[in-house]
Structure formats: C-alpha cells, structure tokens
Ligand SMILES: O=c1ccn([C@@H]2O[C@H](COP(=O)(O)OP(=O)(O)O[C@H]3O[C@H](CO)[C@@H](O)[C@H](O)[C@H]3O)[C@@H](O)[C@H]2O)c(=O)[nH]1
C-alpha cells in the first residue's frame with residue numbers, strides 16, 4: 518500500500534461514535550441538511566429508515582432539515598409507506614420533466630439534487646435492514662467538522678444473508694470482485710476507501726452539483742473517481758458505521774451491475790487521461806442458463822448513461838441563484 522494511503526487512512530477515517538449529536542448540532546450553524554433515499558420497490562424497509570431519521574434527527578434534535586424519498590418507478594407501496602413515515606416523496610420522472618427520463622439509481626440521485634435544498638446531502642439506500650440514525654450523524658460528522666472535507670463514504674462489515682444462512686463479511690461481492698481490484702490497479706491512492714460502492718455517503722452540494730452523474734449502478738464509482746480527480750484525496754473521508762445488512766440481488770443481476778461499474782471506470786480512465794483507448798468497450802453482456810434444451814443465452818445492455826453536472830441545467834441554476 519502506498520504511504521499516502523496509510524497516512525490518509527489515519528487522518529481521514531473515523532467512526533460514527535466519534536460524532537455525537539450535540540457536537541454536530543453545535544457545528545451545524547446555518548447549514549441545511551437533506552437526507553435522500555432513492556427507492557425502487559422498497560415498501561418493506563423504507564418506512565423504518567425514514568421513521569428513525571425523522572424521530573431521532575428531526576423531532577428529537579433539529580439536525581436534518583428534510584427527508585426526501587425519490588420514488589424510482591416503484592410498482593409497490595413505497596411512496597405511500599415513505600410518506601406515512603414522514604418523508605417528502607418525489608417522483609423521479611416528474612423532476613425536471615423537460616430533461617427526459619433516464620433510468621436507474623444514478624438518475625434518482627441526480628434528480629434529487631433538483632428536488633432538495635440542503636447544503637449538505639446524505640444519501641441512504643432504502644433497502645437497509647437494522648438501520649440506525651447513527652449512519653446519518655456519522656456521515657455528517659467530517660463535513661460539519663472540517664470545511665476541507667467534501668465527500669464522506671460510509672464503511673461497514675457486510676454479511677451475506679441468504680435465507681437462514683449468514684456468512685460474516687461475505688457481502689459486497691461486486692465490491693470485492695470488481696470495484697476494489699479496479700481501484701487498486703488504476704487508482705492506488707484510493708485503495709484505502711473501504712466501501713467504494715456503498716450506498717451511504719454524504720457530500721457538499723457545491724461539489725456534487727458540479728459533477729456528472731452516471732445514471733445506473735455506476736453512480737458511486739463515478740462520483741468517487743470524479744471527486745478524487747477534482748478535489749483530491751484529502752477532500753474524501755470515511756466513517757465506520759458498524760454493520761450493513763441489505764437485500765441481496767441475484768448473481769446474474771450483480772453481473773449486470775459489474776458491467777456498469779467496469780464501463781464507468783473505463784470512462785474515467787479515458788477522461789482523466791489514465792489510459793489511451795484503442796477501441797471503445799462493447800456494452801453487451803451475454804449470460805447463460807441451462808434450459809430444457811441446452812443453454813439459453815440472455816444478452817443485457819450494460820451501457821451507462823450520464824447526466825451533466827446539475828449546475829449546467831438552466832432551471833436548477835436559476836433556482837440556486839434565487840436561493841443564494
Ligand atoms: O433503478 C433503481 C435501482 C435502485 N434504486 C435504489 O437504489 C438503492 C440501492 O439499490 P440496490 O439495487 O439495493 O443496490 P445494491 O445491490 O445494494 O448495490 C450496491 O452497489 C451499488 C453500485 O455501486 C450501489 O448503487 C448501491 O447503493 C449499493 O448498495 C435502493 O434503495 C434501491 O431501491 C433506485 O432508486 N432506482
């Protein structure tokens with residue numbers, strides 16, 4: 518490991534317990550805080566997460582100014598459940614309607630910039646189990662403490678839970694098999710970021726609104742690599758949030774996610790001048806299943822779309838000017 522990674526780990530890694538609520542309230546001042554949950558069919562889990570944030574960080578202590586659930590084309594009762602728990606629900610496709618409809622988690626997060634008012638944004642996945650509000654306080658700690666920190670990633674232990682079977686630290690399969698090797702090989706100074714794909718992170722609006730957002734599952738690796746490129750390693754911090762349990766996707770679905778992550782990394786290798794491309798990568802992924810008559814093939818397009826920095830969207834820029 519590079520010496521600067523070891524030094525970054527010492528300087529920029531903390532734990533949620535290092536950031537008590539009273540200290541954060543004192544440091545908050547006039548800053549507004551928005552918590553955003555992107556959610557597609559998360560009726561089983563979204564209510565408990567919103568409820569915990571609302572009761573601990575809105576009602577009991579005024580740390581969070583708004584909780585926004587971006588309903589990402591849910592076909593279940595996600596929106597109703599989130600609203601009943603106290604969130605403002607925005608429909609992904611109705612935000613910035615003049616700018617078309619792209620798909621995926623990154624699209625939901627990009628649209629959330631236009632649907633929220635916070636100076637600090639905290640993103641939390643809506644499929645977490647055993648969520649506690651210390652996720653939010655932990656992620657806000659370094660941002661409220663140090664103006665040089667622009668972006669904070671959560672890190673945690675990740676069990677793999679399938680039915681009755683639980684493998685401690687077996688989770689985060691795409692992280693371990695795809696993202697971590699790619700980052701270590703091409704961005705070794707980011708090797709200390711323990712959960713580069715984790716869905717719990719926070720950032721300053723002033724930075725996020727100047728970055729492009731990949732629309733699918735490439736959004737986390739894209740933002741991390743772009744924050745690093747634009748702001749440098751020292752602007753990134755990480756906070757140990759303990760343990761993260763979520764609903765797992767199938768191996769096949771994770772293959773598609775991996776394709777999106779690899780393509781996003783590839784685009785940044787090229788864009789940030791780390792690789793001279795000879796040929797653009799293909800975006801089709803062929804996956805095989807044994808069917809009654811031999812192998813069936815399913816081909817998915819893992820190509821990723823990209824939204825421009827939000828600050829370049831005229832309606833958003835006009836609103837921001839009015840707020841300032
Ligand atoms: O089109 C979509 C797909 C997902 N989600 C939501 O995004 C969150 C994370 O999605 P999920 O499918 O649960 O992703 P994971 O399998 O958990 O993938 C991990 O790795 C991804 C790639 O970095 C990250 O985006 C995730 O946050 C991270 O948890 C959940 O709240 C989803 O409901 C949307 O809002 N829109």
Ligand SMILES: O=C(O)[C@H](O)COP(=O)(O)O
Nearest residue numbers: 688689690691692714765
């Ligand atoms: O972050 C990841 O690596 C993917 O979301 C997969 O996570 P899982 O192996 O815990 O399902």
